[in-house]
Amino acid sequence: MAFTFELPEELTMFRDLARKFAAEQIAPHAREWDEKKWIPDDVIAGMGRIGLLGATLPEEYGGAGQGLLAMTVVVEEIARWCGGTALFIAAHSGLCSTHIRLAANEEQKQKWLPRLATGEVIGSWCLSEPECGTDAEALTTRAEKTANGWKLNGRKFWITNGKRAGVFVVMARTELGQRGTRTISAFLVEGDRPGVIVGEPEDKMGMRASDTVPVNFENCEIPEENLCGVYNEGYVDALRVLDRGRVTIGSLSVGLGRGCLEEAVKYAGERQSMGRPLHGHQAIQIKLADMETQVEAARILVRQAACTHDAGKPDKQLSSIAKLFASEMASRVGWDSIQIHGGAGYTKDVCVERLVRDNKLCEIGEGSSEVQRMLIARGEYARRAAV
Ligand SMILES: Cc1cc2nc3c(=O)[nH]c(=O)nc-3n(C[C@H](O)[C@H](O)[C@H](O)COP(=O)(O)OP(=O)(O)OC[C@H]3O[C@@H](n4cnc5c(N)ncnc54)[C@H](O)[C@@H]3O)c2cc1C
Incomplete structure (x- = not known):
C-alpha cells in the first residue's frame, strides 16, 4: 500500500x-x-x-x-x-x-x-495471570459449562483499568486440561457481577496514574450469551488484538520520547553554560540531533505499521519492529534528556523522570522486547521460506 x-x-x-x-x-x-x-x-x-x-x-x-x-x-x-x-x-x-x-x-x-x-x-482486558504473562497460552483460568451458561474460576493479574471497569474481556480455558491456542474462549464479564473480585492497585514504578490490579473470578456465573466470539477462538482473537495493541504501545513510546525531547530542547535553550545556551555546545547538539532522529524514525515506523492494519493487510513483523524500536528508543532518549537537564533532570520538578519511568512498561507489556525480537526473527525466516 x-x-x-x-x-x-x-x-x-x-x-x-x-x-x-x-x-x-x-x-x-x-x-x-x-x-x-x-x-x-x-x-x-x-x-x-x-x-x-x-x-x-x-x-x-x-x-x-x-x-x-x-x-x-x-x-x-x-x-x-x-x-x-x-x-x-x-x-x-x-x-x-x-x-x-x-x-x-x-x-x-x-x-x-x-x-x-x-x-x-470503562473497559478492561484480562489475559495475563500470576504464573503466565509472556506464555499466556498456559493460562489456567477456566470456564466450565453450566445449565444456563458458564462458571468462571481463576486469577488474572496486571489488569489495567480493573479498578473502574464496567466490563472485562476475559480469556479462559474452555477445553479443560488441554493446551493449545484453540482451547481458550473469550467472555464478557460485567464489573458488578457476583464472583468478580478486584484487588488493590499495584504500587508501580511508572504508569502510576493508571490503575493495575489483580482480578479474581470465584464461581462467577455468566450467561451463555456472554461468550465473546467463536467458542475456543478467544486466544486467536486475543492475538489479533495484540497485533494492533503493539502498534498502539509503539505510539505511546513515541509520545513519551517526544516529551523527553521537547523538554530537553526547551531546557537547552534556557540554561546557560560558559557564556552561551547549552544548545550552543556541540556535545549537546549531537545529543539533541540523535534524540530527534530517533523520535522521528520511531513515529514513521509506528504509522507505517498502523497503515498496514488499516489497509487490511496487517504486517505483524512491522508491528513488532515498530513496538521494539519505539519502546527502546524512548528509554534512550529519556536518559539523554535527563543528562541534558543535569541535576534538575534528577528531580521530580522536571517531568522527564516520570516519562522515563512510564516508558519502561512499554518494553515489557503487550509482548516484551525479548518476545518482539523472537517474533521479528521468526518472521524473517518465514518470509524467506515463502519466496
Ligand atoms: C503496568 C502493567 C499493565 C499491564 N496491563 C495488562 C492488561 O491490561 N491486561 C493483561 O492481560 N496484561 C497486562 N499486563 C501484563 C503484561 O502484558 C505482562 O507483564 C507481560 O506480558 C510480561 O509477562 P510477565 O510479567 O509474566 O513476565 P514473564 O513472562 O515472566 O517474563 C519475565 C522476563 O522473561 C522474558 N521471557 C519470558 N519468556 C521468554 C522466552 N520464551 N524467551 C525469552 N525471554 C522470555 C520476558 O521477556 C521478561 O523479560 C500489564 C503489565 C504491567 C506491568
Whole structure:
C-alpha cells in the first residue's frame, strides 16, 4: 500500500483536538496523578466527550470511524504529557473495545461499544495471570459449562483499568486440561457481577496514574450469551488484538520520547553554560540531533505499521519492529534528556523522570522486547521460506 507521511486532514484535526486537551487538561496535573495513582473520572469523561475514546470504533456505535492510525495519533498526544493516561486509552480502547469490535456479535456490540466510546463504561482486558504473562497460552483460568451458561474460576493479574471497569474481556480455558491456542474462549464479564473480585492497585514504578490490579473470578456465573466470539477462538482473537495493541504501545513510546525531547530542547535553550545556551555546545547538539532522529524514525515506523492494519493487510513483523524500536528508543532518549537537564533532570520538578519511568512498561507489556525480537526473527525466516 502506498503510504503517505502526511496525516489526512481529519486526523490532523483529531491530533490538534487531542493535543489541546492534553496541554490544558492533563499536563498541569500529571505529576499529581502519578503521586495519587489515579486519573480523575471527569478527565476520562472529557476524553470520551471529545471522541478520543471512540476514535477507532465505527460511527454506528458512536465512534469516529477511524483506523489504527488515528489511535496512534491520539495516544502519542496524550502520552506526551502522561503515560498513565495514554495507557488507560490503550487498554480501554486498544484492547477491550477492539476485542469486542473484532470478535463480538451484533447484540454485544450494540450493548457495549456506544458506552465504551463515550467512556460511560470503562473497559478492561484480562489475559495475563500470576504464573503466565509472556506464555499466556498456559493460562489456567477456566470456564466450565453450566445449565444456563458458564462458571468462571481463576486469577488474572496486571489488569489495567480493573479498578473502574464496567466490563472485562476475559480469556479462559474452555477445553479443560488441554493446551493449545484453540482451547481458550473469550467472555464478557460485567464489573458488578457476583464472583468478580478486584484487588488493590499495584504500587508501580511508572504508569502510576493508571490503575493495575489483580482480578479474581470465584464461581462467577455468566450467561451463555456472554461468550465473546467463536467458542475456543478467544486466544486467536486475543492475538489479533495484540497485533494492533503493539502498534498502539509503539505510539505511546513515541509520545513519551517526544516529551523527553521537547523538554530537553526547551531546557537547552534556557540554561546557560560558559557564556552561551547549552544548545550552543556541540556535545549537546549531537545529543539533541540523535534524540530527534530517533523520535522521528520511531513515529514513521509506528504509522507505517498502523497503515498496514488499516489497509487490511496487517504486517505483524512491522508491528513488532515498530513496538521494539519505539519502546527502546524512548528509554534512550529519556536518559539523554535527563543528562541534558543535569541535576534538575534528577528531580521530580522536571517531568522527564516520570516519562522515563512510564516508558519502561512499554518494553515489557503487550509482548516484551525479548518476545518482539523472537517474533521479528521468526518472521524473517518465514518470509524467506515463502519466496
Ligand atoms: C503496568 C502493567 C499493565 C499491564 N496491563 C495488562 C492488561 O491490561 N491486561 C493483561 O492481560 N496484561 C497486562 N499486563 C501484563 C503484561 O502484558 C505482562 O507483564 C507481560 O506480558 C510480561 O509477562 P510477565 O510479567 O509474566 O513476565 P514473564 O513472562 O515472566 O517474563 C519475565 C522476563 O522473561 C522474558 N521471557 C519470558 N519468556 C521468554 C522466552 N520464551 N524467551 C525469552 N525471554 C522470555 C520476558 O521477556 C521478561 O523479560 C500489564 C503489565 C504491567 C506491568
